[in-house]
Amino acid sequence: MSNVNIILPDNSVKSFDHEPTTLEVANSIGARLAKDTLGAKINGSSEVIDYRLPLKDGTKLSIVTTKSPExxxxxxxxxxxxxxxxxxxxxxxxxxxxxxxxxxxxxxxxxxxxxxxxxxxxxxxxxxxxxxxxxxxxxxxxxxxxxxxxxxxxxxxxxxxxxxxxxxxxxxxxxxxxxxxxxxxxxxxxxxxxxxxxxxxxxxxxxxxxxxxxxxxxxxxxxxxxxxxxxxxxxxxLKNIEEAKKRDHRKLGKELGMFMFHPWAPGSPFFTGRGTVVYNELLKYMRDMYFKYGYNEVITPQIFDVELFKTSGHYANYKENMYFTKVDERDFSSKPMNCPSHCLLFGSTKHSYRDLPYRMADFGRLHRYEVSGALSGLTRVRTFCQDDAHIFCTVDQLQQEIKGFVELLNEVYQKLGMSEYHVFLSTRPEKRMGSDEVWDKAEGALAKALELLKIPFTVNPGDGAFYGPKLDIMFVDALKRPWQLGTIQCDFNLPMSFDLKYTGEDNHEHHPVMLHRAVLGSLERFIGVYLEHTAGHLPVWMAPTQVTILNVTDRVNEFCEKVEKHLRSNGIRVEFDRRSEKLNFKIREAQLMKSPYMIIVGDKEAEAGTVSIRLSDGTLHNNISWENACEMIIKNRNNRELKASVEASAQA
Incomplete structure (x- = not known):
C-alpha cells in the first residue's frame, strides 16, 4: 500500500504504510498524547468516533483527549x-x-x-x-x-x-x-x-x-x-442538582404566590396579582426597548379560518401542534404563531422601499398543543405570550437588521444579568417548505451575519423552522444549564406564500425578506427560567413587593405610614408589616418573600427621621434619612438596576 497521509489540525501530515488508528497517530506524536487519547473527530465533523477505527488516506484528524470538551x-x-x-x-x-x-x-x-x-x-x-x-x-x-x-x-x-x-x-x-x-x-x-x-x-x-x-x-x-x-x-x-431543587420555579412560584395550575386547564398557567406584576414589568421593559429600536406594536386576532394556516404552511407542517374548532360551519384554528397574521397586516397596504425595514411587534396570546407528558411548569405550556416581532426588509438590509437584533438582545440580557449565552445556527429540517435555493440563501445570510459580527456559533443541523433557518440563543444560567430563549429566523418563504410586495427603487415589485425574532421568547418560559437563575431574587423593578417596612414597635406606625405613603405615591410597590410580631420573625418572613428592600424603623429612627435598610443579601445599613432612602429606592427602580443597593454616601 502506498503512503497513507493523515492531516493534523496544524496542517502537518503524518504518513503511514497502512491505514492507522487514531491511537497510532497519537503514539507517533508522543506517548503522553497516546495515553490521554479517547477518540477522534474527522474531516470537520462534530461526531466523535472510536480511536480504534482505521483512518483513510487524506483524513483530517482532530484527536479527542481527556482534556477535550467531548x-x-x-x-x-x-x-x-x-x-x-x-x-x-x-x-x-x-x-x-x-x-x-x-x-x-x-x-x-x-x-x-x-x-x-x-x-x-x-x-x-x-x-x-x-x-x-x-x-x-x-x-x-x-x-x-x-x-x-x-x-x-x-x-x-x-x-x-x-x-x-x-x-x-x-x-x-x-x-x-x-x-x-x-x-x-x-x-x-x-x-x-x-x-x-x-x-x-x-x-x-x-x-x-x-x-x-x-x-x-x-x-x-x-x-x-x-x-x-x-x-x-x-x-x-451533585451540589448543583440539590441547588436546582431549591431553585425549581414551580417550588418558588408557589412559595412566592406568583402562579398556579389547575387540572381543568392543563398546561395553562394562572398568574396571581404578584405574578402578573412580574409579567407586566417584563412587557413594559420590552415596550421601552421597542420604542428605542423602532418597532411598531400591533394587536392581531386569536382565531383564524384555517385557510390562513394552509397558506402559511402551518397546516401542512405544524397541524399536530394546533387547536381547531368550527365557527359558522367553517374550520378555524387558534393561532400557534403570530407570523401569518403579520403577513396579512403587511399585505393590507402598499409599501415602498422607503418604508422598509418595517418592524412589527405583537404580545398576542398563542396556543400550541403539547403532549401531557411534555408539560413542565412554566417552561413547557400550552398557552403563552412571546415578545414576538417580525421585520420586513430588503435583502440589502438583512445584515443590518440581524446586527440590530443582536444589539437589542445584548442590551436586554445585560440588563437582566444574563451575560453568558451560546449561539446555534439551526439549518433546514427534513419537513419544510420552499426550494433548496431559497434555503441556501437564508442559511448563508445568517452565517454571514455571525461571521461579520465575530460571534462564535455551532451548527445545529436539521433543527430550523419549517419556513426558514434560525439562530437559537442558548442562555446559560447560574447553575450552568442551557436554556433556549431568544431566536431570529430568516424567512424568504412566507413573503412568497402570501405574495407580499414592496416597490423598489427600480419601480418594480419585489418580495421582502421576513425576519422572525424574539429576545425573551415565551414570557411564561422566561419567567420560569429567570426565577431559577436568580433563585427568586428578582431585580427591584421587577419584584412584586419592592419594599417591606418593618416596625419595631407600634409607637412608630405613624412615621412608617408617612414613608409608605411617599413611596406609594412614587409608584413603589410597598407593604407595611404592622403585625405585633418580633422583628426577627418579620425579617425572616420578608426574606422568604424575596423582598429586595426592608426598611426597619424603631423609636430612635422615628425620632431622628432616619431608617435602617436591610437588603435581601442580609447586609444592614443604618442611619439613613428616610428621604434619602426613598430617593435611592426610586432611583434603583427607575434605572432598572440589577441589584438592590445602598449608596455609601447615604449613611450618616
Missing part, C-alpha cells in the same frame, strides 16, 4: 457499559438492552425480574468501583452478523438479538463488540481505553421505559446515572 461524553458511554457489567456480575439473570449517553449523564435499560431500589444502587456502585480499579482494557472486535446473533441467542440476550437483526435488515454485515474482561456488549463506540479512565460516577434514579419506546412492548427498568472525569466535577454536579 471527553465526558466518551467517559459516560463507557460508564454505561461499566454499570451494565456490574449489574450482570451481581445478578446474571438480568438482561441488558441499550445504554446511550443523554444530557448530563447516561442510562441503561434492563429486563430485570425485580425492581431496582436505592439499596441495589449501593451494590451496583460498589461493584462498578471494583471493576474500575481492575483497569480492564476495552477491546473492540468486529463480528459477522451471524456470529453476533448466535452468540447473544446462546446467552438468552433476546433484546440484543433483535437489535442485531434490525441492523441486518438495514444492510449491515458486521457489528462492533466491546470486551472488558470476560464481559462484552454490542456497541459502535466510542469508548475509553480502560475502565480505570472512568474516574467518577453516580447512579441517580430509576424509571419505567417500554422497549423501543413502544407501549405495545415489554416494560423495562431504566437506570439513570452520570459520570465525570474526576470526583470534584461529580461533587459539583
Amino acid at each position: 471527553a465526558v461524553e466518551v467517559v459516560r458511554h463507557s460508564a454505561a457499559h461499566l454499570m451494565a457489567q456490574a449489574v450482570q456480575e451481581i445478578w446474571p439473570e438480568v438482561k441488558v438492552t441499550i445504554g446511550p449517553v443523554v444530557e448530563n449523564g447516561f442510562y441503561y435499560d434492563f429486563d430485570s425480574p425485580f425492581n431496582f431500589t436505592e439499596e441495589h444502587f449501593e451494590k451496583i456502585e460498589k461493584k462498578m468501583e471494583e471493576i474500575q480499579k481492575k483497569d480492564l482494557p476495552l477491546v473492540r472486535e468486529q463480528w459477522p452478523i451471524n456470529r453476533a446473533i448466535e452468540t447473544f441467542q446462546s446467552m438468552g440476550e433476546r433484546f440484543k438479538v433483535e437489535l442485531i437483526q434490525d441492523l441486518a435488515l438495514r444492510g449491515e454485515t458486521t457489528v462492533g463488540i466491546y470486551h472488558q474482561g470476560s464481559w462484552f456488549d454490542l456497541c459502535r463506540g466510542p469508548h475509553v481505553q480502560s475502565t480505570g479512565q472512568i474516574k467518577a460516577f453516580k447512579l441517580m434514579s430509576v424509571a419505567g421505559a417500554y422497549w423501543k419506546g413502544d407501549q405495545a412492548n415489554q416494560m423495562l427498568q431504566r437506570v439513570y446515572a452520570t459520570a465525570f472525569q474526576d470526583k470534584k466535577e461529580l461533587e459539583e454536579y
Whole structure:
C-alpha cells in the first residue's frame, strides 16, 4: 500500500504504510498524547468516533483527549457499559438492552425480574468501583452478523438479538463488540481505553421505559446515572442538582404566590396579582426597548379560518401542534404563531422601499398543543405570550437588521444579568417548505451575519423552522444549564406564500425578506427560567413587593405610614408589616418573600427621621434619612438596576 497521509489540525501530515488508528497517530506524536487519547473527530465533523477505527488516506484528524470538551461524553458511554457489567456480575439473570449517553449523564435499560431500589444502587456502585480499579482494557472486535446473533441467542440476550437483526435488515454485515474482561456488549463506540479512565460516577434514579419506546412492548427498568472525569466535577454536579431543587420555579412560584395550575386547564398557567406584576414589568421593559429600536406594536386576532394556516404552511407542517374548532360551519384554528397574521397586516397596504425595514411587534396570546407528558411548569405550556416581532426588509438590509437584533438582545440580557449565552445556527429540517435555493440563501445570510459580527456559533443541523433557518440563543444560567430563549429566523418563504410586495427603487415589485425574532421568547418560559437563575431574587423593578417596612414597635406606625405613603405615591410597590410580631420573625418572613428592600424603623429612627435598610443579601445599613432612602429606592427602580443597593454616601 502506498503512503497513507493523515492531516493534523496544524496542517502537518503524518504518513503511514497502512491505514492507522487514531491511537497510532497519537503514539507517533508522543506517548503522553497516546495515553490521554479517547477518540477522534474527522474531516470537520462534530461526531466523535472510536480511536480504534482505521483512518483513510487524506483524513483530517482532530484527536479527542481527556482534556477535550467531548471527553465526558466518551467517559459516560463507557460508564454505561461499566454499570451494565456490574449489574450482570451481581445478578446474571438480568438482561441488558441499550445504554446511550443523554444530557448530563447516561442510562441503561434492563429486563430485570425485580425492581431496582436505592439499596441495589449501593451494590451496583460498589461493584462498578471494583471493576474500575481492575483497569480492564476495552477491546473492540468486529463480528459477522451471524456470529453476533448466535452468540447473544446462546446467552438468552433476546433484546440484543433483535437489535442485531434490525441492523441486518438495514444492510449491515458486521457489528462492533466491546470486551472488558470476560464481559462484552454490542456497541459502535466510542469508548475509553480502560475502565480505570472512568474516574467518577453516580447512579441517580430509576424509571419505567417500554422497549423501543413502544407501549405495545415489554416494560423495562431504566437506570439513570452520570459520570465525570474526576470526583470534584461529580461533587459539583451533585451540589448543583440539590441547588436546582431549591431553585425549581414551580417550588418558588408557589412559595412566592406568583402562579398556579389547575387540572381543568392543563398546561395553562394562572398568574396571581404578584405574578402578573412580574409579567407586566417584563412587557413594559420590552415596550421601552421597542420604542428605542423602532418597532411598531400591533394587536392581531386569536382565531383564524384555517385557510390562513394552509397558506402559511402551518397546516401542512405544524397541524399536530394546533387547536381547531368550527365557527359558522367553517374550520378555524387558534393561532400557534403570530407570523401569518403579520403577513396579512403587511399585505393590507402598499409599501415602498422607503418604508422598509418595517418592524412589527405583537404580545398576542398563542396556543400550541403539547403532549401531557411534555408539560413542565412554566417552561413547557400550552398557552403563552412571546415578545414576538417580525421585520420586513430588503435583502440589502438583512445584515443590518440581524446586527440590530443582536444589539437589542445584548442590551436586554445585560440588563437582566444574563451575560453568558451560546449561539446555534439551526439549518433546514427534513419537513419544510420552499426550494433548496431559497434555503441556501437564508442559511448563508445568517452565517454571514455571525461571521461579520465575530460571534462564535455551532451548527445545529436539521433543527430550523419549517419556513426558514434560525439562530437559537442558548442562555446559560447560574447553575450552568442551557436554556433556549431568544431566536431570529430568516424567512424568504412566507413573503412568497402570501405574495407580499414592496416597490423598489427600480419601480418594480419585489418580495421582502421576513425576519422572525424574539429576545425573551415565551414570557411564561422566561419567567420560569429567570426565577431559577436568580433563585427568586428578582431585580427591584421587577419584584412584586419592592419594599417591606418593618416596625419595631407600634409607637412608630405613624412615621412608617408617612414613608409608605411617599413611596406609594412614587409608584413603589410597598407593604407595611404592622403585625405585633418580633422583628426577627418579620425579617425572616420578608426574606422568604424575596423582598429586595426592608426598611426597619424603631423609636430612635422615628425620632431622628432616619431608617435602617436591610437588603435581601442580609447586609444592614443604618442611619439613613428616610428621604434619602426613598430617593435611592426610586432611583434603583427607575434605572432598572440589577441589584438592590445602598449608596455609601447615604449613611450618616
